Amino acid sequence: MSETSVSQDPVPSGGRQAGAHGASSSKAALAVGAIGVVFGDIGTSPIYAFRETFVGPHPLALDTLHLLGVLSLIFWSMTIIVSIQYVTIMMRADNKGQGGTLALVALISGRVGRTGYGWVAVMLGVFATALFYGDSMITPAISVLSAVEGLTTVEDSFEPFVVPIALVLLIGLFLLQRRGTAKVGRLFAPVMLVYFSVLAILGLIQIVQNPGVLAALNPWYAVQFFLTDKLLAFLALGSVVLAVTGAEALYADMGHFGRGALRIGWFGFVMPCLLLNYFGQAAMIMGLEAAAAADAIRNPFFLMAPDAYRLPLVLLATCATFIASQAVITGAFSVTHQAIQLGYVPRLSILHTSETEHGQIYIPFVNWVLMIAVILLVLTFRNSSNLASAYGIAVTGAMLIDTCLMAVLFIAVWRWKMWIVIPAAALFFVFDGAFFGANLTKVPDGGWFPLLVGAIAFTFLTTWSRGRKLMRERMSEVALPIEIFAKSAKNSAIRVPGTAIFMASSTAGVPSALLHNIKHNRVLHERVVILTVEIAEEPYVDPERRIEFHDLGDGFYRMVLHYGFMEETDVPAALKQVNGCGGAFDMMNTSFFLSRQTLLPSKNPSMMIWREKIFSWMLRNAATAMEFFRLPTNRVVELGSQVEI
Structure with missing residues (x-):
């Protein structure tokens, strides 16, 4: 019996190919689009970051030393972490144009294989993904709540309505997800362009009145802050880091716009606007009397605007935070989709909200979990200052993990010389480590929440990956070689017209659905195809490598x-x-046979009992392969099987 292997060159079935932005789309146009989608998280930080540094859990005096010291920390943190680490270096680490922690892990693991530190890199990446879910719960809550709180700068009587208004906006945001973001997305870029421009104008007006604030560009003021108030300066980092939250989003969304467009958007527009606003807030406080400064520091962002323009600023800021929250939610959908494909999350129901943009997806389970968590956060913490205590630890944890992965990247992938790797990695470890250490002090005040979410998510991710691996191993142990089966089955069963496709998780052996079918029905279709879907550790597979098949003979x-x-x-x-x-596939004459496994208790389980029970629950509640592989519902037959792990 001869065996042939053939590769096809199909039209891609979906996905955004790296670099396929269209020849007519200039980098400038893409940069404008990125401003509306990517920079929302870091762009809304001025609403609360500078304020929290002075009025947070560890208040600072409103004198020149502390104002310039904090401002210098913000400037240099933004320069070193966002501009150098993420925008300049990390964006070079693309996996076929895609960024993000999972893409970086796939890139590294493809080079280091199954080595010891390769396994550690994978676990670090999975934990960073788990922390992202905690961040994606807190970001919408603190962003929208901080913007709505601006109403109290217009009229004190609005204070009782802040939480209800924020809840209505957030619930509405999650309810809109099912409709997709295509129509709303068209408004994102113009709104964010106006928002960033207003940030720059408000800041510039204040800087002109008090230009001495520009002295904070000198890093000596940050050093002097640490030399004078060592402990307070360290604790202040827990709030300063709020100014750089969202940096990891720039890297994660690189595939949508390309590194060139993001760099133009950041260096050419977003970063200058943000810095002008931060410097403007400090200039305003420095120009006030002590009593007035103490009152203004409670909401300096909104108080920079004249009374007549304060309400419009509140509305504009609310729109900006709405957009930032939207980006985080869609990011959660995207990360979950990647995790499903890589085998860390069970199949979930995924709905496509656009007929033209395959990347626009909606995952109901993730959406409702995020909505419930956000509502509980707002009702529990009540204001953005309290939420700031919970915010930051997930972000800094993910940044520290990215730094660890970056060090592995320098050595194992890019093969940099050690005399370059050591000082470069040490610089980023010092900054990211200091930020993470400062945020650990927030754990009793709310920082426990993202850590708890991260721990739970990490447990579920690794449990599913481990259980899935064990289940496949057990099934392969008893699998019958396809060559033996084909020879014995061709004369022992009646052949009927049509095509039968048996979905198999492994490329070796006979799927249990095929064995059960011939055992109970005693028939075989004229054409029997054993089909396996394999997910590569890269974002896109070249079209010519999409399909591979082997002719085993006898149909x-x-x-x-x-x-x-x-x-x-x-x-x-x-x-x-x-x-x-064997000819073209006619869906009306093709039947798909799926196996649905049921776990049985094992006398010698390979996982701890509690993890086995979690895996069993996840397996029972996973979406069927019919939904996930988009099979025609009226052409699918499911056959059950039992397995022990």
Whole structure:
């Protein structure tokens, strides 16, 4: 019996190919689009970051030393962490144009393989992903709440309505997710362009009145702050870091706009606008009398605007925080989709909200979990200052992990000389480590929340990955070789017209659904295809490598569909492109057979009992392969099997 291996060159079934932005789309145009989508998180930080440094858990005196010291810390943190670490260096670490922690882990693991530190890198990446879920819960709550609190600068009587208004806005935001963001997205860029421009104008007006604040560009003021108030300066880092939250989002969203557009947007527009606003807030406080300064520091962002323009500023800031929250929520959908593809999350129901943009997805389970968590956060913490105590630890934890992965990248992938690696990595470890250490002091005041969410998410991610691996190993141990099965089955069963496709998790052996079908029905279709979907550790797979099949003879074929972790697994769309595997696939004459596994208690379990129970629960509640692979509902047959792990 001869065996042939054939590769097809189909039209891509979906996904955004790296660099496929269209020749007519200039970097400047992409940069404008990025301003509306990517920079919302870091762009809304001026609303609360500078304020929290002085009125947070560890208040600072409103004198020149502390004002210039904090301002210098903000400037140099933004320069070193955002501009150098993320925008300049990390954006070079693209996985076929894609960024983000999971893409970085896939890039590293592809080079270091199964070595000891390769496994550590994978676990660090998974934990950073888990921390992201805690961050994606707090970001919408603190952003929208801080903007709505600006109403109290217009009229004190608005204070009782702050929490209800914030809740209505947040609930509305989550309810809108099902409709998709395409229409709303068109408004994002103009609104954010206006928002950043207003930030710059308000700051510039104050700087002109008090230009002495520009002295904070000198790092000596940050050093002097530490030399004078060592402990307070260290604790202040817990609030200063709020000015750079969102830096990791720039790297994660690199695939949508390209590094060039993001760098233009950051260096050419966003960073100058943010710095002008921070310096303007400090200039305003420095120009006030002590009593007036103490009152103004409670909300310096909104008080920079004249009384007549304060309400419009509140409305503009609220729109900006709404956009920033939208970006975080869609980011959670994207990260979850990547985690599903890479085998860390069970299959979930994924809805596509756009017929033209395959990247726009909606995951109901993630949306409702985030909404419930955000509502509870707002009701529990009540104001943005309290939430600031919970905010930051997840972000700084993820940044520290990114720094660790970056060091591995320098050595294992880019092969940099150690005399370059050591000082470069040490600089970022000092900054990120100091920020993370300062935020650890927030744990009793609310920092426990993102850590708890991260720990729970990490447990679920690793439990599913481990359980899935064990289940596949157990099934492969008893799997019958396909060659033996094909020879014995061709004369022992009746062949009926049509095509039967048996979905298999492994490229070796006979799937249990095929064994059960011939055992109970005693028939075989004229064409039997054993189909496996494999997800590569890269965001996109080249179209020519999408489809691979082997002719096993007697009407039996083994087919493998290769997808990247950013792509949609649309099996019918891929089958339409197949030629030479026994003819074209007609969906009306094709039946899909799926196996649904049921776990049985094991006398010698390979996982702790509590983890096995979690895995069993996740397995029962996972979306079916029919939904995930977009199979036609009226052409699917499910056959059950039992397995011990």
